[in-house]
Amino acid sequence: xxxLEHEMQQLKAEILDMSQLVSQQMKDSLLSLAKMDxxxxxxxxxxEKQVNAxxxxxxxxCEGIFALYNPVAQDLRLVLAQLRINYNLEKIxxxxxxxAKFVKKSFLFDYSSLIENTHALQMFEEANxxxxxxxxxxxxxxxxxxxxxxxxxxxxxxxxxxxRAYIIDQIKKDPENVEEYLKVxxxxxxxxxxxxxxxxxxxxxxxxxxxxxxxxxxxx
Amino acid sequence: MHKIESKNxxxxxxxxxxxxxxxxxxxxxxxxxxIGPSGCGKSTFLRLFNRMNDLxxxxxxxxxxxxxxxxxxxxxxxxxxxxxxTGMVFQKPNPFPKSIFENVAYGLKVNGISDSKIIEERVETxxxxxxxxxxxxxxxxxxxxxxxxxxxxxxxxxRALAIQPSIIxxxxxxxxxxxxxxxxxxxxxxxxxxxxxxxxxTHNMQQAARVSDSTAFFYLGELVEYSATxxxxxxxxxxxxxxxxxxxxx
Numbered sequence: 001x002x003x004l005e006h007e008m009q010q011l012k013a014e015i016l017d018m019s020q021l022v023s024q025q026m027k028d029s030l031l032s033l034a035k036m037d038x039x040x041x042x043x044x045x046x047x048e049k050q051v052n053a054x055x056x057x058x059x060x061x062c063e064g065i066f067a068l069y070n071p072v073a074q075d076l077r078l079v080l081a082q083l084r085i086n087y088n089l090e091k092i093x094x095x096x097x098x099x100a101k102f103v104k105k106s107f108l109f110d111y112s113s114l115i116e117n118t119h120a121l122q123m124f125e126e127a128n129x130x131x132x133x134x135x136x137x138x139x140x141x142x143x144x145x146x147x148x149x150x151x152x153x154x155x156x157x158x159x160x161x162x163x164r165a166y167i168i169d170q171i172k173k174d175p176e177n178v179e180e181y182l183k184v185x186x187x188x189x190x191x192x193x194x195x196x197x198x199x200x201x202x203x204x205x206x207x208x209x210x211x212x213x214x215x216x217x218x219x220x
Numbered sequence: 221m222h223k224i225e226s227k228n229x230x231x232x233x234x235x236x237x238x239x240x241x242x243x244x245x246x247x248x249x250x251x252x253x254x255i256g257p258s259g260c261g262k263s264t265f266l267r268l269f270n271r272m273n274d275l276x277x278x279x280x281x282x283x284x285x286x287x288x289x290x291x292x293x294x295x296x297x298x299x300x301x302x303x304x305x306t307g308m309v310f311q312k313p314n315p316f317p318k319s320i321f322e323n324v325a326y327g328l329k330v331n332g333i334s335d336s337k338i339i340e341e342r343v344e345t346x347x348x349x350x351x352x353x354x355x356x357x358x359x360x361x362x363x364x365x366x367x368x369x370x371x372x373x374x375x376x377x378x379r380a381l382a383i384q385p386s387i388i389x390x391x392x393x394x395x396x397x398x399x400x401x402x403x404x405x406x407x408x409x410x411x412x413x414x415x416x417x418x419x420x421x422t423h424n425m426q427q428a429a430r431v432s433d434s435t436a437f438f439y440l441g442e443l444v445e446y447s448a449t450x451x452x453x454x455x456x457x458x459x460x461x462x463x464x465x466x467x468x469x470x
Contacts (some may be wrong), residue, residue, distance in 0.1 A: 004430070042384060067450070069430055
């Protein structure tokens with residue numbers, strides 16, 4: 001094994017550890033939202049520091065590989081991809097943390113029917129499933145699975161549109177609570193963006209496996 | 221305890237002050253790269269570790285070089301024993317005009333080992349250690365000159381390993397080799413560092429970056445900067461180092 005191969009193995013292991021940490025953050029955050037459990041929300045927020053520290057560590061590993069080993073061809077694409085995947089994972093972690101913050105700060109207003117009717121929990125589950133599957137495609141270097149993720153993200157976009165229409169309708173009916181409705185609208189948009197981050201990871205996988213750059217079509 | 225340490229070391233070729241107050245400590249089982257432009261003193265420094273410079277007339281050394289905490293320039297030091305402890309690999313592969321087997325067995329025989337079973341075992345182990353066994357096992361009696369340059373260099377490393385040193389000194393070991401052979405030697409360095417302390421002089425900065433744990437940058441006989449390789453190549457502390465590694469030197 002060459003020095004570079006050794007470093008690349010280590011980098012991949014770090015990225016997979018990071019994705020597991022973020023996925024756990026998503027699951028805990030989802031559970032805290034489903035039960036409106038403030039204690040669990042606080043615990044989920046504590047994981048954010050760990051994710052941020054890991055992002056920094058992976059950044060340094062990538063910097064070291066560029067500086068020391070001059071990777072080329074697929075090795076180069078893989079380091080570039082992992083540098084960006086690292087950023088995407090940290091953003092998903094931010095989204096999980098912001099949902100936990102929403103739960104932590106929620107008082108008085110009963111969000112349960114709003115969360116149910118916007119299908120926020122299902123969106124959350126789908127966003128996490130996308131993350132898990134895209135990281136499987138990363139681990140196995142399966143570009144076909146990554147392409148499938150690009151299609152699946154569209155479902156989240158549709159759910160977001162439906163939730164938005166529902167919330168606008170509710171605001172019209174109950175303008176007094178507009179602030180609470182907007183908080184849930186913001187939450188649903190974040191879940192949709194978590195899907196976008198997984199989609200971005202899928203594009204990175206296609207980039208390093210097939211050397212193809214995938215651009216969004218206008219419909220996306 | 222450090223494996224190799226130089227303390228307040230100065231070295232002169234006649235009146236030329238080749239190394240100036242070098243203080244540097246090398247950890248056991250690590251790879252240390254010595255880099256710097258030609259004439260900076262890096263090879264001179266390397267050759268002090270096995271007292272190769274003793275062979276040059278009119279040289280003077282002050283200060284200390286410690287190996288395993290013992291001053292190797294102290295009175296009464298057995299230089300032969302020191303050189304057994306410190307194997308050396310040179311820029312150009314320099315096999316003896318003998319068979320592949322005899323090249324590796326030679327060091328053992330001159331060191332008084334005569335048991336043919338032990339010699340055979342040690343030769344096989346050493347050649348396997350340098351990942352050359354599969355390529356030469358069926359032609360051990362053939363001349364070492366029949367091997368390619370890269371194979372010859374690995375054979376020379378095997379020859380150094382056979383006498384079971386704890387330190388391996390490498391003076392530009394790949395500068396005469398093609399990229400594939402270079403890559404094999406670099407891979408070998410990575411494999412060997414778990415058992416040996418390796419010090420390598422190289423003109424190729426990328427090689428220093430790839431293979432070493434620590435890097436020392438020499439300039440005009442001075443040690444300008446010595447730190448973890450990753451640190452030196454991502455965030456050098458001294459401007460001269462930065463200028464050298466980025467190619468903006470001078």
